[in-house]
Amino acid sequence: MMRLIVLTNLLLVCMAITAQAENRWALVIGISDYKNIDPLENGSIDAQRVAEKLRSIGYKTTEASTAENTTRDEIIKLWSSFKKGIYEGDEIVIYYSGHGLDIGGANFLVPSDSPPEDEVKDRKELDLHLIPFRRFMDDLAGLDVGIQVWIIDACRQDPYSDGGKPFARTGGLSPGDGGSHKFVIYSANYGQIAADTLGEHEAGKKLGSPFTRTFLALFDEWKTQNIVDFARFLRSKVLELQLEQFPIYEDGVGKLEGWCFVECADKPPPKKALNESEISITLNAIFDSITGPADHVKNNAVYLGKRSATEYCEKKPAGGNAYPFGCAFLKRLVEDTGESDRPILLNDGKIVAGVKTNIRALLPTWLGKQPIYECVVAKLQPGESTTVSVVQPYETAQDIYYWGLVDGIPKPKCIE
Template sequence: MLIRLAVMVLLFICSATAALAVRQKVKMSVQPHVDTTLPSIVIISPIVNRGPVTLAKGAKLAVKGIATDESGVASVTVNGKEVTIDDQGAFAADVMLNPGQSQIVVAAFDANGNKSQQVITLNRSGSVPLADNVNGSGQGKNYALLIGINGYKNIQPLTSAINDVNTVTQVLRDDYGFVTTVLIDAMATRSGIARELARIRKELNPEDRLLIYYAGHGFHDKETDTSYWLPVDADQNEVTEWLPTRDVTDELHRCKARQVLIVSDSCYAGTISRSFNPNLAGEGSRNNYLQKMMGKPSRVLIASGGNEPVADGATGHSPFADAFVKALTSPFDTQFTAEELLTRQIKESVAGHSAQTPQYKVIHNSGHDGGDFVFVKLR
């Protein structure tokens, strides 16, 4: 009898323990998921991948970037002030800087209250001195607008355009003293590109130089002989959303800058303008040649190819961008023209490793008057 009673008690304890375990398991299964993932912040401008940034001029700095999170980005602040963000998480804000060292704090908050932030340390100093001609007279500045698009919304994405732009930006800024503006992916809409072109054009002085670098899809309409850059939101069936390159050259015609160079790494890039073969030899010494080229207005194009498709990069950079960066990093001289850069260091390298042949051309009806874009390496 006692044994039977003990067995019954043991069975009761086991069943109670099992029931408790089931209840705990059910309770755990209905616990709500707690989101602890921090939002991601990518700073597009200024470029900050080499520590403190030295500004070339001005007290106002445009801070641009993209914030993303799986649960959605609720808000973004720059130095404690909330800024507007679009559906893709892109944001922009103007920040005023005091002379000397400053810090900019960019914070992103998701819908569950998680916060991440990036701190940018900058040093506002005087203007970067530039040798505007071989005698060193004149105080014009170098500006660059760089556009790179990988994440096309409606057409085939690219793999290396953004990496190309970031690397070229770094070389232009660090080695040549360019003041750079970068538009990548969500910021590179048709209206965004046109707006930045117009803004930079208004800031330029007659002694300045402007370089525009485009890495993205291109298209040439043979029936109308019109070439296009395709913004990030372009639809292949809606031409009105594309950016005609004639719109870009129209901006150049109104541009005050002495020299403008477009570097286009896209399909059919060579169709932007008609061909032109400059006389590289010039008259007299090479210094004389550089003086003449720097003193005359120029509107020229370096195209990664002609009326042909060009290669995207499978190993980090496109064939053209790889050659362009190497040529700028280790040029044959400290001062050189865009035409020299192409013919001496880029053309053979790209044509020898791909099916495309880079070209140098004058952009007609845009203010060209016999000069060339002259690079001056600072270090």
């Protein structure tokens, strides 16, 4: 069984200026036992384990993980009760594991009592049985909470296909509204499907979804680290499972402001140096994961530099047309990639432009030795930063060129 990534394992973090809030609350919902549509293997067990982990570090945690307390009415009642205890500046973590749908660009939680397909006549009727995630997010924004952290593992196949005409978009969720003071991590890219298990051999074993079990395995080591760093490292570990899903996040917190599940530590956890086998993933695997099956799922791209520029970039270390993000960064890319032309993952991909730099709609298409560039969707001025997690080298007879996939919600509109 697969999960539909609605804000799948959506780690959404909303944060205020204050460094620490007075109270930390958690709402954890997991659904496996759907009454009328395909059940799931791990939704409930994922929620139970996440709730236990959050309680262990002091979060005031409310949990719902049975078929009886995860109906639409019960979830709405639970939410109303949960909100009553929240005050301005409080920090909120919300975890959801279960079916999720994208309908018309809006993401919906699918309660346990959602109707069977043959009883749903049209999309408007289906809307009456689901719960929009945006409703919860707007409620918390209205309460002026200090931070929202959403961890939503909801990546399933669309259970409502209407004879081949799906009411919901097949293949996952759409981009959410990260916004200021929010951070969203998805267990797979927009429109992708994320795994509920690692395969049929796990049937009945209740091991947890690959994303959530990885999150929990890393949690104790990373709970004192910046949420941005945690999300990036979590993604790298999920990718090692060689699934066709690429966890992404929407960052409204920012590394400089920072937020941790508990008080942040002064130093990051020790990490061994990555070798080529750990940071390199085959071209087809990673780009299938990044782009997913949906035609509209795209990632903006930015030119990072060419290999030969390392021979002279130290004369102008801040940046140039052949190495727009500086000499030191280009040398790091060359060292990390070696002679490989395969995509690599960056552990710390925040980069600062040294010269004016275009962000393009997509990676270039190469016809022989010549690249065909996509349109420009944004421009970085000197001193402005962006974040890339995946670097793709392109090797020609003359040089090796490096392009990066830009994190966050893709910008769809061409400006030139």
